[in-house]
Amino acid sequence: MDLTLLYRGPLASCDYDCPYCPFAKRRDSRERLRADRACLERFADWAIAQTDDRLSLLFTPWGEGLVRSWYRNTLTRLSHQPHIRRVAIQTNLSCRTDWLAGADLGTLALWCTYHPGQTPYDRFLAKCRELVRLGARFSVGVVGLPEHLDAARRLRADLPDQVYLWVNAAEGHTYDDAEADVWTALDPLFPYSRRPHASAGSPCRTGESVISVDGEGTVRRCHFVRAELGNLYDGTYRAALRPRPCPLTTCDCHIGYVHLETLPLYDVFAGGVLERIPAPLARHGTRDRTCLPRESAASRCP
Numbered sequence: 001m002d003l004t005l006l007y008r009g010p011l012a013s014c015d016y017d018c019p020y021c022p023f024a025k026r027r028d029s030r031e032r033l034r035a036d037r038a039c040l041e042r043f044a045d046w047a048i049a050q051t052d053d054r055l056s057l058l059f060t061p062w063g064e065g066l067v068r069s070w071y072r073n074t075l076t077r078l079s080h081q082p083h084i085r086r087v088a089i090q091t092n093l094s095c096r097t098d099w100l101a102g103a104d105l106g107t108l109a110l111w112c113t114y115h116p117g118q119t120p121y122d123r124f125l126a127k128c129r130e131l132v133r134l135g136a137r138f139s140v141g142v143v144g145l146p147e148h149l150d151a152a153r154r155l156r157a158d159l160p161d162q163v164y165l166w167v168n169a170a171e172g173h174t175y176d177d178a179e180a181d182v183w184t185a186l187d188p189l190f191p192y193s194r195r196p197h198a199s200a201g202s203p204c205r206t207g208e209s210v211i212s213v214d215g216e217g218t219v220r221r222c223h224f225v226r227a228e229l230g231n232l233y234d235g236t237y238r239a240a241l242r243p244r245p246c247p248l249t250t251c252d253c254h255i256g257y258v259h260l261e262t263l264p265l266y267d268v269f270a271g272g273v274l275e276r277i278p279a280p281l282a283r284h285g286t287r288d289r290t291c292l293p294r295e296s297a298a299s300r301c302p
Contacts, residue, residue: 001241002209004056004274006223006255007043009215011036013063015094017118028063037070039215044074046217046233051083058111058274059089060223060255066095079104088274094119097130109137109275116142116151125158132160139276141166144183144190145173156186164277168254169193189268189278196252201245203261208243210259224248224256 013028028036047055057078065071066089076099078087088109100108110131114124131138140159142152144167156165167187169175175183175194183190206212207221207229214220219229219237225247230236251257258265258273270279 002054002056004058004205004210005047006058006060006210006212007040007214008060008062008212008223009036009039009043011061011063011065011068014092015064015067033068036215037068040070040074042217042233043213043215044078047078047084048081053083055084056086056274057084057088058255059087061090064092064094065089066091066093072099075108076103079108081107086274092118093124093127097127097134100131100134100136105134105136109272109277110139111275112138112140114140114142114151114155116148121151121154125155128159128163132163137272137275137277139164139166139272141168141187141276143168143170144175144193145170146179149182152183152186166190166254166276167193169195169252171252192257192263192265193254196250197257197260197263198249199246199251199257199260199262200249203243204246205259205261205266206246206256208241211237211241222256222259224251224253 010032011028012032047057059065059071059075061071071089072095075087075089078084080103084107086109087107088111090111090113092115093110093112112128112131128138128140140155140163142148142155142165144152152165152167159165165187167183167190169190180190180194183194204221206225210222211229212220212223213232217232217234219232219240220227221229221244227247229240230238246260251260254276257263258269266273268278268280269276271277272279
């Protein structure tokens with residue numbers, strides 16, 4: 001089967017202290033770190049053994065994974081498996097980049113977030129430029145808070161045109177049309193993030209071709225629906241895979257709503273769903289109008 005897995009293990013520590021993140025500057029105990037490593041290696045062993053399936057893997061740790069050697073080693077290892085189409089991770093890019101030399105950059109991808117105030121701008125930009133030099137697939141984004149706007153504009157101007165800059169709507173923040181237009185000028189796809197998507201009863205790929213897995217191997221349809229579908233390691237989850245409507249009222253996180261069949265995002269991000277890279281990036285950095293949500297005016301795409 002073709003299966004996408006969103007993996008989130010016990011790791012819950014981060015080296016940043018973003019005020020909008022509940023895991024800022026949280027430290028895991030040695031025992032928790034050992035458990036996280038064991039869970040990650042068990043998951044990787046399982047994925048490598050599934051040679052009859054075609055897998056796409058996205059790691060979404062609550063904390064920062066790539067500062068831990070076992071995440072770097074695991075992503076490198078997985079990237080060389082012929083039945084694994086994509087392996088990607090969400091990261092603040094605070095780690096070094098030399099480990100990427102050992103990975104298959106045709107399979108590995110990074111979903112990078114810039115957090116103004118947490119790292120010097122020039123340091124973050126230098127790492128992005130190193131990713132470009134290495135030929136790595138990556139996207140870069142920011143949280144759409146007013147105090148981040150100048151940094152986001154600077155980043156968009158300094159990044160190569162082919163690097164997609166996304167903007168996440170800040171949790172609990174309401175954007176009027178004028179403010180939304182400002183962010184849409186930086187990210188033409190921002191209207192998809194601007195408001196939560198009504199999802200109750202809507203068809204969604206989660207629970208059929210997309211699943212969420214925790215460190216114990218418990219399988220759920222996604223990170224946001226707690227009902228269990230079985231366990232990855234005893235294979236009980238397979239019998240539960242089937243089309244099913246979303247049981248939640250709304251979906252407001254990209255890693256959730258990107259899988260809604262009521263949205264065209266599998267076409268918008270074709271080939272880059274896990275790393276959040278849209279497919280129709282036109283030459284010279286302008287984005288094809290077909291990638292724009294209906295809410296966005298054509299004039300916003302040069």
